[in-house]
Amino acid sequence: MQKTPLLVEKKNSLHKSTFVVRDRIVGARDFTLIAGPCSVESKAQILEMAAALKEMGAHWLRGGAFKPRTSPYSFQGLKSKGLEYLKEASERYGLPVISEIMSETQIPAALECCDVLQVGSRNCQNFRLLEALSELRKPIFLKRGFGVTVAEYLHSAEYLLKGGNEQVILCERGIRTFETSTRFTFDVNSLIVLQEKSHLPVFADPSHATGVARYVPRVAKAAIAAGADGLMLEVHHSPDKALSDGNQSLSFKEFSAFMDEIRPFISAAGRSLEP
Amino acid sequence: MQKTPLLVEKKNSLHKSTFVVRDRIVGARDFTLIAGPCSVESKAQILEMAAALKEMGAHWLRGGAFKPRTSPYSFQGLKSKGLEYLKEASERYGLPVISEIMSETQIPAALECCDVLQVGSRNCQNFRLLEALSELRKPIFLKRGFGVTVAEYLHSAEYLLKGGNEQVILCERGIRTFETSTRFTFDVNSLIVLQEKSHLPVFADPSHATGVARYVPRVAKAAIAAGADGLMLEVHHSPDKALSDGNQSLSFKEFSAFMDEIRPFISAAGRSLEP
């Protein structure tokens, strides 16, 4: 590990990176709520979702186009077609769009359609991909690898900053432990350590961190209370028919209730959901 | 694992055990804040601490008399003398007292001096001790073993209920994972799963779950937001001189600030700190 200060490190307790995505500031008082389906499944689906999520107060639209699936036989996403649908949804409803890429070859298509590019947990130490992304001037949402330590994770982010891309969001999404009652273990300690050590904004992903939709709201509240700068949530118009991750997706009704539930915690944390 | 319902299991979503410790109800709207030093170090220390903690709003006084130490060369606690000091502090300042026992032979002394008996993380599966405690009619504070799953943990609690002791508090205090930036990983997911599966009150111990005093307030807020029924915190009049766990103990000043910081989260969670 590097002994001289890293670019990701905080210089003092007030040092915090902020940047604007459309009309909201990431890393400041604005709390950013990202929501959407695990996968873009059709144009109709993502347009319906975008309309509903905008209405219910989500700030950004997420949707997987290139899907990293454990099994080669699982649905692999609509790929560039999915990105185009996202772009259309984004334009129609005025929502910034975030989507994951898994390889440098997918960068051009994603640049065309997305406001923020996501690097998933399994590619947290895909260093060649990080190097390619470091050359862009587009925000990167870098999820923590589920087997990666905080120190290693910060070094992955350092690849992005070293290459000149300063718009980086970190995201705690659960780590792998011996506990089996949830899919992963949400590591709230590390979220706090990341914010202490780094000036980068730190989000939380309670959907992947639990794998169970009914646990999402309470883990989300825990993340807000711990100081997260934003949340990424999986929401689906019909979770039991989702092509991926249905178990951990909130329905529209659940998401709407969720938005009400979190308000007092957002206030207690000194944050705002407003535009 | 048992297929027929366990005594620890919730019968329906409203099923929740409550019991009274002096004037407050555990497991209901009352939020219980337990604070005190890792170890009782002297009569003067524990009296000073009790006075200050009472003043600052703690509800119960904790203090280790029989200390489970990794090394046989570490301070092992004042033993029954420590319990007597706790009792004196309790009587003088009107604070219920909780202390840990490590063996059935220590039960009589603890019964004499404590309002609540604690079973530590390392004895979570000390079944003979659990059997002995199941015969008491005294509340038991059973910490989760740091290597123990939620399912196993509930079976440890079942030993207590099966023997007839229905006043049991669970406590998530961090599990062992690969992450090394904190001493343990606070498993907020499991706190939620425990409350979903069991009617027993579930507390959180952010001091042991992090091992770092400056991370304690934010993990505590996360636990409150996730729905914890109470907190156990290590506080010391002079953390850098503590005979054990100084790194994770809040000073009086920090504890006082902490009490102010958590109020909005306690309210957001629909709980109350008042007497």
Place this chain on the structure above:
Amino acid sequence: MQKTPLLVEKKNSLHKSTFVVRDRIVGARDFTLIAGPCSVESKAQILEMAAALKEMGAHWLRGGAFKPRTSPYSFQGLKSKGLEYLKEASERYGLPVISEIMSETQIPAALECCDVLQVGSRNCQNFRLLEALSELRKPIFLKRGFGVTVAEYLHSAEYLLKGGNEQVILCERGIRTFETSTRFTFDVNSLIVLQEKSHLPVFADPSHATGVARYVPRVAKAAIAAGADGLMLEVHHSPDKALSDGNQSLSFKEFSAFMDEIRPFISAAGRSLEP
């Protein structure tokens, strides 16, 4: 952690503790093979097992009398009756006997009937029990806690040596990890580290470390090749009818084949199974 040398630590690369249990030396060229059922189930069972295991070349007989069970509804062992049966089997077939105790109150009965007292994984940090056992002059077989680090484990052994009991055997029996294809993960690295750091003999328990009988022989060979001083194995006359741990118990036929399979590895490791 203690900075001055511990009593468990090796003074130099040749420093190795040995002691005699009946006619064989633990910790030297003699390789010790402990076998027997998870639980003593009846007098007939343990006599039948002792006869067969003696015949097939086992050196010590194991059998659980006081059983640490996750669930209070599982078979808890025959307790002191089980110890008496073990003693009878021991006398009739000339096999030293090892059995687990879970509490200091069980020591007198075990002293009467056993050649070696076992402390199970869940009591590895039951310090009051360790202190009580440190006062005996009887060998202690101290299993590693499945959530306990090597450094902590050595400190648990230190409790025994500090009290004056120098006849201590360590045993790697699997740790808890994220991997779910076996019950625990056999930590062969730690077995090697333990032998490097400590002069105490180090055994392996492939039955608990895998939880699957058909994986036991190959993990056993790995342990022998890595330098283990002995093995503890679960064997049952009828594994599918065992009252506990049937899945991980070898049948007589499997144990007999096992004894043939390991011979070349025992030789390659410079050890001997002979009397």
Place this chain on the structure above:
Amino acid sequence: MQKTPLLVEKKNSLHKSTFVVRDRIVGARDFTLIAGPCSVESKAQILEMAAALKEMGAHWLRGGAFKPRTSPYSFQGLKSKGLEYLKEASERYGLPVISEIMSETQIPAALECCDVLQVGSRNCQNFRLLEALSELRKPIFLKRGFGVTVAEYLHSAEYLLKGGNEQVILCERGIRTFETSTRFTFDVNSLIVLQEKSHLPVFADPSHATGVARYVPRVAKAAIAAGADGLMLEVHHSPDKALSDGNQSLSFKEFSAFMDEIRPFISAAGRSLEP
């Protein structure tokens, strides 16, 4: 997870994939010993190493050209230059060469110079890379991700077979656990499970699995005894001057002693090191 049989799955207990790399068969009686430096550091270094390793009996030469480093400030490898040096060493000393690639863009250069392409632990779930490699007709050495389960790992291999590349070697290289006395925990259980479930050859990498050179020989013997089909070892002409992973590299003298030490275990396992 897929319920219909995967291509990686064993059809029966005798089903085992074998393939020829130059004059030796992988997955059969031949035991394959891969050795070489963590990184190719210069032409002179790799030529010297190849000569010495050939002389001491290694079968394949390893050497990193594209290095996946946690920190962007660490030595990143000689890249395609390193591959050319490996090719020269290979031709001069008649050793097949294996080297890691981190991205599909590196495939052409590696195809030119290597007999076997390696996918490192951090790219075990880099699915786009796996898809690209599945189209080749070149053996792939796919290391287990240190946070990846056996079931997931087999699905990563399935990506290769599904695309038509049947020459795949698996390699257990240690997983991440709470234990800190070694860099990773060598998961010998999983090596056995992999061989039970899959027909693919399974190797072991004791250098990464321990991170400590002096533990390598004993973990290697454990892997041989457990049934591994081969080993990958880091060896360096001057470990304390290595540009990467010096701590876990054997010196020539240690490697030579190692070759002698493992012979009896290779024989006991029914394998052969001979050409």
